[in-house]
Structure formats: structure tokens, C-alpha cells
Amino acid sequence: MSETIPPGGGTTPPPSPKDPILVLVLNLLLCGGAGYIAIGQKAKGIAAIVLWAILFYVTCGAASGLVAIFGAVDGYLQAQQLQEGRRIGEWTFFRSHSAGSTSPPRPQDSSSRTTPS
Numbered sequence: 001m002s003e004t005i006p007p008g009g010g011t012t013p014p015p016s017p018k019d020p021i022l023v024l025v026l027n028l029l030l031c032g033g034a035g036y037i038a039i040g041q042k043a044k045g046i047a048a049i050v051l052w053a054i055l056f057y058v059t060c061g062a063a064s065g066l067v068a069i070f071g072a073v074d075g076y077l078q079a080q081q082l083q084e085g086r087r088i089g090e091w092t093f094f095r096s097h098s099a100g101s102t103s104p105p106r107p108q109d110s111s112s113r114t115t116p117s
Helices: 020-029 033-039 042-060 063-085
Strands: none
Touching: 020 042, 020 063, 033 042, 033 063, 042 063
């Protein structure tokens, strides 16, 4: 089974988007990265698991909990974006989008416009 990479380089939403709560629980309870793997961010998930393991060994588990909490919150937000039909990149965090996202454009500030003289 091969994965199709869209022109923008982001991960396309899976046929049935993952539940954000499920991704949150997976990242929180399974080494900080299993939820990332479930939503298609495989490299990010592996990196989180490796970081979790290193910190678990070095700090006797104290700092590895921070990786799990960070991953749980980030995974939840990434899964929400997938449910909304947006693409996410392999290394996007929180609410950042890939270059080809479908987010609405930002309104321009009228004070920053210059008028020709």
C-alpha cells in the first residue's frame, strides 16, 4: 500500500479521519508518538517516541511526561485539522498548515496600505 504525496507536500486526509480524542489518548499513553503515526505523521511519531525513550532513560521518566503531554495536545489539534478536510505536513505543529492548506486568507489591515501620490 503506497502513500500518495500531494503537490504541496502535505499529508492528505485519510479516508476516515481519526478522532482527535483517540489521537490525544494514543500520544498521551503510548510514548508520545503513536497518535502521530495513526494520522500519517510517521517521521514525527518516530522522533517523538525516540525523544520520549531518551528522556525516560536520562531523567528516570520525569521529562518524558512532557513529551507525552506536548504530543497529546499537538496530535489532537492536527487530527482536528484532518477532520476539517485540511492537509497537514509531516512536521506541522499545533495549528500551522502546509503550503497547500485550505485555510481562509487573512484580512488585510487598512492602515498598512499605501496610497499612490
